[in-house]
Amino acid sequence: MRSLNLHLKVLIAILVSLGVAITAYQIFVLGIPVTEAETDNVWNIDAKVEFQASPRNPVKVQMYIPPLEQDFVSLNESFISNNYGVSVNNVDGNRRVTWSARRASGKQTLYYRMVLTQRYSTEKPVEKGAIYRESLPIAGPEQIAAEALLAPIRQHSADVETFISETIKRVNNLNDDNVKLLLAGDSSVANRARVIDLLLSIAHVPLERVHTIRLIENQAQSPELWLRSFNGQNWLYFNPDNGQQGLPRDRLVWWLGDGELVSVDGGKQAQVSFTLNTSELNAIRLAKQSDASADSGFLEYSLYGLPLQTQQTYQIMIMIPIGVLVILILRNLGGLQTLGTFTPVLIALAFRETQLGFGIVLFTIITALGLSLRSYLEHLKLQMLPRLSVVLTFVVVLIAVISLFSHKLGLERGLSVALFPMVILTMTIERLSITWEERGGGHAFKVAVGTLVAATLAHLLMSIPELTYFIFTFPAVLLILVGFMLAMGRYRGYRLTELFRFKAFLKD
Known part of the structure; x- marks a missing residue:
């Protein structure tokens, strides 16, 4: 017995741990939204290229566009x-x-348009870069000024990162005579980056220009220059204008290197202007688009990978364990008496079509009339199979009559009664009549009311859209439910109704 208890506890722990781990992985690693109403930002970037074409000449326009291998996912x-x-x-x-x-x-x-999002980007392997470079040619006063600047930089740095930071700091000191000489009167960011590159080349530190676009809405902008260097493990990013380290998350890398953004053969006066705006998109739709665009496939093996019609079926089916859990709690903990475990769940599913109020009325009418017929057939001393056949036929005829009168009265909701499971109603009538014969009318009425109450609660819980979305999106939660059901299977304590029944004993 002890080994059986241990086995059950281990099984429950495994199921619950697996369910929690899979669900947490989907939420925190894959970034799947927890609620269907959740939205995410989508950026729309337009690059407008304007130029004056030369007549009677072929035209070729070339422009750098963003690489796909970065922290953003291009949707289109x-x-x-x-x-x-x-x-x-x-x-x-x-x-x-x-x-x-x-x-x-x-x-x-000409226009280039890009739609991208950041949330569903996946970690990319770090592309390695050079860790050594040859010095750029330099001589005369410029060489003396460069060496004068490099001496304190070497003294105040300990690695590649601090060396580059110190270099940027020195070059941005525009009052330094050596810096003035190397800048030659041009203190623009591009020229300062050239001097930084020159000083680092003398120290054999590789450097690469990174041209970025800042993701900010409704603001005219031009590419922002950053510098980066590979330290043997990671890329280090620096802003040559202020020495800021680390590329911010709102920067989109557009191109690398020293080349111009756009070049035109057969034309002149080429200009590029950028327009950015952001919009919100439903998170799960965005996840699907990101999945297709990025080839990541994290939704491919989920229920969202099924055909749409099949998804709609599974959205109903996957909520059945929730209804079963409700019945299990009501019966094992509450002591509510019902016609079995699954009959209330199936009735709750039928309420999806008829709606709750109308469904309860239909269930009551059909069951009451069916019980009357069952009582009459009992006097004829028929065998069970013929008796069930007559009751089933009666239920079909009754459903057809109710649908017809509902249509004539303008109650279109009554037409959905045809979807009410006829076999369920037939078996419900048969089991209630047997309960009536064996335990009396009062007990049969109590069981019928308990069945309706359980079916109503199950229907209300199974119809919550947020819960349906969560279970459908994270089906591993069902493993946690199975663990809870297994734990309840060993419950031997008093039920809630029994506490009221035996209240007198507690006083004694």
Whole structure:
């Protein structure tokens, strides 16, 4: 007996732990929304390219576009142009779109549009970079100024990260004469980045330019320059303007390297302007789109991977254990008497079509009339099978009559009574009549009321949209329910109704 108890406890612990672990993994790792009403931000980015085409010359426009392997998931991208061919190629670790046309004249406008989200991005493996580089050529006063700046930088740094930070700090000190010499009168961010790159090359520290777009709505902007270096394990990002470390989460990497954002052959005066706006999308729909776009497949083996019609069926079926749990609690803990365990659940399912109030009325009428017929057939001394056949036929005829009169009276809800399970009603009538014969009319009435109460509570719980979504999205919760059911299977204590029945004994 002790080994049996231990076995049951271990089984319950395994089921509950597995259910909790799978559900937690879906919520915290895969990022699946807990509620259907949850929404997430979706960014729409438009890059508008304008230029003046030269007449009678072929036109080729090339522009860098964001890489797909980053912390954002691209839901959709499109290239909008008139009479231009479009192709996308990978060049030096960047993606570049090429628009081409045989002839174009006058002002031309091209669009690149990208829709992305951040929530459902998955961890990407770190792409390694160089950890050594050759020095850039430098001589004369510039070499002396660079060495003068590098001496204190070497003294005040301990690794690649602190070396780069100290370099950015020194170059941004525009009052330093050595810095003034290297900047040559141009203190722009791009020129400061050039000087930082020069100093780091002398120290053989690799550096790469990173051009980003800040995700901020309704604000005109241009690409923001960042610098990055590989320390042997991770990429370190730095803002050359203020020395800020770590690329913020609202920065989208657009392209890497020293190249210009856009170049035009057969045209001039090319300009690129960015427009950003954000919108909210239902979280589970967004998860599906992200899953399809990112090829991650975390919803592929969930119930959302089934055909839509099958999903609707399973949304009903998967709530049956919830109804069974309600009946189990009412019977084992509350002491409520019902016609078995599954009959109230099946009646609760039928209430989904008829609605609760109308369903209770129909159940009461059909059951009462069926019991009257069953009582009459009892006097004819029929065998059980013919008796059940007559009752079933009577139930079918009664349902048809109720549907007909409901339609004539304008009560369209009565038409759904045809979906009420006829076999369930037939067996309910038969079992109630047997209970009546064996235990009396009072007990049969008590069991019928208990069945209706249990079916009503089960229906109310099974019809909660938030609970239906949660169970359908996280079906591992059913393992936790099974563990609870197993625990209740060994309950031998008093039921709630028995406490009232034996209240007099407690006083003694």
